[in-house]
Amino acid sequence: MIQLLQGLFDGVAMGAQYSVIVLGFVVIYRATGIINFAQGGFVLIGAYVTYNVSQTWGWNFYLALLVSILVTAGVSMVVQRILLQWVLRETVGVALLLVLWAVFYFNGWGHVSAVATAAVVGLIGYGVTRRIEQHLGTGQTKELPVFGSIMVTIGLLFVIKQIVPSIWGFSELNMGDPWGLNVTKVGGLVLSHAKLWTIGLMAAALVAFFAVNRYTKIGVAMRATHFDHEAAVAQGISLRVVFAVAFGIAGGVAALAGTTAGAGIAQLTPNLDLVVFFAFPAMILGGFDSPGGAVLGGVIIGIVQNLTKVYQPEWDLQWLGVGFDRVAVYIVMLLVLMVRPYGLFGTKEVHRV
Amino acid sequence: MSRPWKDLKVRYQDDLRLFGSPTLRAGLVVMVFAYLFIPVWWETFAVTRLVEGWGLTMTTLNYAGIFAIGALGLNLLTGYTGQVSLGHSVFIGVGAYFTAYAGATWGLPFWLWLPGATLLGFAVGFLIGPFALRLRGNYLVVVTLGLVFVGDHVFRNWKSVTGGNTGVSVSKASLEVGPFDFRDLTLFGHGFEKQQSFFWLIWGFVAVTALLVKNIVRTRPGRALQAVRDRDIAAEIIGIDLFRYKTMAFAISSAIAAMAGGLYGTLQAYVSPIDFGLLVAIQYIAMVILGGLGTVHGSIIGALFVGALPRVIDGLAKDYDLPGVGGDKGGLGGILSVSSLNHVIFGLLIAGFLLLEPRGIAGILARVRAYFKAWPFSY
Numbered sequence: 248m249i250q251l252l253q254g255l256f257d258g259v260a261m262g263a264q265y266s267v268i269v270l271g272f273v274v275i276y277r278a279t280g281i282i283n284f285a286q287g288g289f290v291l292i293g294a295y296v297t298y299n300v301s302q303t304w305g306w307n308f309y310l311a312l313l314v315s316i317l318v319t320a321g322v323s324m325v326v327q328r329i330l331l332q333w334v335l336r337e338t339v340g341v342a343l344l345l346v347l348w349a350v351f352y353f354n355g356w357g358h359v360s361a362v363a364t365a366a367v368v369g370l371i372g373y374g375v376t377r378r379i380e381q382h383l384g385t386g387q388t389k390e391l392p393v394f395g396s397i398m399v400t401i402g403l404l405f406v407i408k409q410i411v412p413s414i415w416g417f418s419e420l421n422m423g424d425p426w427g428l429n430v431t432k433v434g435g436l437v438l439s440h441a442k443l444w445t446i447g448l449m450a451a452a453l454v455a456f457f458a459v460n461r462y463t464k465i466g467v468a469m470r471a472t473h474f475d476h477e478a479a480v481a482q483g484i485s486l487r488v489v490f491a492v493a494f495g496i497a498g499g500v501a502a503l504a505g506t507t508a509g510a511g512i513a514q515l516t517p518n519l520d521l522v523v524f525f526a527f528p529a530m531i532l533g534g535f536d537s538p539g540g541a542v543l544g545g546v547i548i549g550i551v552q553n554l555t556k557v558y559q560p561e562w563d564l565q566w567l568g569v570g571f572d573r574v575a576v577y578i579v580m581l582l583v584l585m586v587r588p589y590g591l592f593g594t595k596e597v598h599r600v
Numbered sequence: 601m602s603r604p605w606k607d608l609k610v611r612y613q614d615d616l617r618l619f620g621s622p623t624l625r626a627g628l629v630v631m632v633f634a635y636l637f638i639p640v641w642w643e644t645f646a647v648t649r650l651v652e653g654w655g656l657t658m659t660t661l662n663y664a665g666i667f668a669i670g671a672l673g674l675n676l677l678t679g680y681t682g683q684v685s686l687g688h689s690v691f692i693g694v695g696a697y698f699t700a701y702a703g704a705t706w707g708l709p710f711w712l713w714l715p716g717a718t719l720l721g722f723a724v725g726f727l728i729g730p731f732a733l734r735l736r737g738n739y740l741v742v743v744t745l746g747l748v749f750v751g752d753h754v755f756r757n758w759k760s761v762t763g764g765n766t767g768v769s770v771s772k773a774s775l776e777v778g779p780f781d782f783r784d785l786t787l788f789g790h791g792f793e794k795q796q797s798f799f800w801l802i803w804g805f806v807a808v809t810a811l812l813v814k815n816i817v818r819t820r821p822g823r824a825l826q827a828v829r830d831r832d833i834a835a836e837i838i839g840i841d842l843f844r845y846k847t848m849a850f851a852i853s854s855a856i857a858a859m860a861g862g863l864y865g866t867l868q869a870y871v872s873p874i875d876f877g878l879l880v881a882i883q884y885i886a887m888v889i890l891g892g893l894g895t896v897h898g899s900i901i902g903a904l905f906v907g908a909l910p911r912v913i914d915g916l917a918k919d920y921d922l923p924g925v926g927g928d929k930g931g932l933g934g935i936l937s938v939s940s941l942n943h944v945i946f947g948l949l950i951a952g953f954l955l956l957e958p959r960g961i962a963g964i965l966a967r968v969r970a971y972f973k974a975w976p977f978s979y
Contacts, residue, residue, distance in 0.1 A: 399954050
């Protein structure tokens, strides 16, 4: 019994992370119709920025978490503008920033001065390109076909996954979270503080998202955009803003999930982005475009994964192999899809002939 | 009757001809010539020695050939039928492990294990296909992604067949076809090295596969597949059995992949689960996209490109001191390793190609051809 409860608790903690990651997918999918594989990259960036601010700079951990959420949300928005909407002036600005940062750094400057100088030049480049665009009367945004966008995000994942360890290295790092290895014992249950905080933070993020989605103007705009792009535009909703907010939310929750995934007993490694691949079944299970489904799917997948881990040795299923828990979630996903091809809460696509 | 213009077509058969124009026929001659003599002359000419200096050895060409076979299979499914599959590497793995097992344990000859691997791939695809193809679009992408993880798990844990994490040797699989042994080929009293003889073997199969795929797509089944891609409901209304055609496309694509896997195993002589992971699956889809979706020559060019790129980057990084790129030390202290650089460039290429030329290299070629068709007049 204790074993079951422990498995459930760990499962809910893991599932909370999955829910939040999936929420990032779902928000982007609802707004733009693409699956953002680069979410794994944002998880990495978020976790490492938290590490950098809290450990290297020595700031308070919760403040570091906040900084990380904001930074990752910003990166995510910039990525969306540049790669998925292909805005020239921003592309020029960011390319200048990155290239000059690398050049200065390899000529012996420190990271901070290199970034600052490169940012100034990048801003100038942005302004100049903007003037030229205004002069020529261009500057229209361009949209890619859906499958193309998915591949672009995969390409981006490759790039981020290499750049992050090139800055922070491959070794295991300690996140510097205040939870550490502390536990609270309730009966026979071992409640790790990191997991309790994970559940709490994720629940707060989910509540905040649902409140925004339900009661604010931008939430209404996002729901309208999901319903029908053209009708939304006709009502005066700016797709640019909706897309940017969607990517911002996705980046922010990715940072939150990445930080908690690297906290506690788990150490911070560049393989942290794999958590995203185990969140995919949760997204499918709940349905691509349902935030509520994301939460439920995440929790179900987390519980399934943990209970498999707990009961596999007990039920003599060792022949299924090490790491079967990670495959079990995909099997659950397949079984659900056989019955409901659009997940538990996904909107069924209606095709007109 | 002489034609008013070389490209004028008056019959449907003319339109279907594989090498219908003088340029294409000349290209065919060049390709046959290259196929026959590249392995013999590779070390002789200054041009090819220069290319080899960049890292493009016969080995690279052979791997690219295997990629080309796999990419042709994937293109049939993704390019022509419109079903995006991220799980192609699993079927490559099925073929490779079958070859290892059949070659070592059963000692089958070449003409049995290769069809065996192909059939096994067909069977696995035939069984999985109906489940996967019940879904559409994005759901299919994620489900086939799941296939990679399940396949990887099986490859790592079915130790009696796959050797687990460490992998298994394929060097026992026989490569004797009649009087020729492609591991140690002797022709006209001249002995050839392994890579040279493999070139003839592998690129021969590339040609056969390309012909097969081309023949599928230019006849009735192929037109049905393309109708399914363009609009599946309309296709069903004009009498195309969606389930049957989608399943067959999936099965044939997996069969071709398994064949490529068998050849891959014998070329590499050793396979382990890492050869069939997510990265490989993404590489295959990248080949198809970079080459050009829904074109046969595009798949081959894409495979050459993706196969050669890492070698060229390795070679260049060795010869020239690229700023910020350090040997194989890994990314310590703000330095990208060469393999990281490879990944970065690969990722940027996928993104860049899709943004700038979504139709891939085949699209560029088509534009060049369209330009020269009416040259020097642009319209």
